[in-house]
Amino acid sequence: MVSYAKSIGLQVILKPMLNVSDGTWRAHINFFDHDVPCEPKWSDWFKAYTEFIVYYAKLAEESQSDMFVIGCEMVNTDRREQEWRDLIKEVRSHYSGPITYNCDKYQEDHVTWWDAVDVISSSAYYPIHTWDEQLPRIExxxxxHNKPFFFCEAGCPSREGSKLLPNDWALKGQIDLSEQEDWYRNMFKHTSKEPWIQGFGLWDWKALLYPIDKAEHDTDYALYGKPAEKVVFDYYTSVEREAKSVS
Incomplete structure (x- = not known):
């Protein structure tokens, strides 16, 4: 897939994502601060996680991926600064491109090891009315750290109430395509004013698309066939047009 994407002129970010088998969100992975006998240990966890990430770091190098993401939204691991620094050092021995860590929303100013990565990134699941509050904090x-920044994830489901809680993938609500449309339009409106924001990983575009006539019944983050897709298309078209006029 990486080879195909690059063959048609795309750049590729390889982002292995860890999920917990029982459905627990990865942000809640946690152990005692100090290793003790007969209990699960951070040392064991990071040893296993490093093996997992290094496997994909080698794949990123082999496939000449343009960026590598070493982790995503693992909030309780963020405080383990030395383990992350050790992991990053190991990754760099296998992958020569730029690396980033995708921290969770509200955590940008809590990660203490941004200096060790090449790019700062986070998840932009912010309520629709809070951009003016959150962007100055992130800036x-x-x-x-004087690093490039982008939102490694950004998106909103298309159901009632989602534009106020775009991070809640389990939120109960009826289909409402306008919620997603409004959220995207508002996000682009605010972020386009900030030149330090250099891009978005839009969540999401399914590998297996539903039939387009089913789009109006989909309450998930998917963009395909929904009004929000046109908002995205129009935004990037305007960015491209502006870039050409400047050049």
């Missing part, structure tokens, strides 16, 4: 982190 301070970006300026402090």
């Amino acid at each position: 301070k982190v970006v300026k402090e």
Whole structure:
């Protein structure tokens, strides 16, 4: 898939994502701060996780992926600074391209090891009315570390109430395509004013698409066939047009 994407002129970010088998969100993976006998240990977990990530780091190098993401939204692991620094050092011995860590929303100013990665990134699941509050906070982190920044994930389901809680994939609500459309339009409106935001990983575009006539019944994050898809298309078309006019 990486080879095919690159053959048609796309750049590729390889992002292995860890999920828990019982459905627990990866942000809640946690152990005692200090290793103790007969209990699960951070040392064991990071040993296993490093093996997992290094496997994909080698694949990223082999496939000449343009960026590698070493982790996603693992909030309780973020405080384990030395383990992450050790993991990053190991990854760099196998992958020569830029690396980033995709921290969770609200966590941008809590990660203490941004200096060890090449790019800062986070998940932009912010309520529709909070961009003016969140962007200045994130900008301070970006300026402090003088690193490129992008939103590695950004998206909103198409159901009632989702634009106020876009991170809640289990939120109960009826189909409402306008919620997703409004959220995307508002996100682009605010982020387009900030030149330090260099891109988005839009969540999501399914590998197996539903029939387009089923789009109006889909309450998930998918964009295909929904009004939000046109918002995205129009935004990137305008960005491309502006870039050409500048050049």
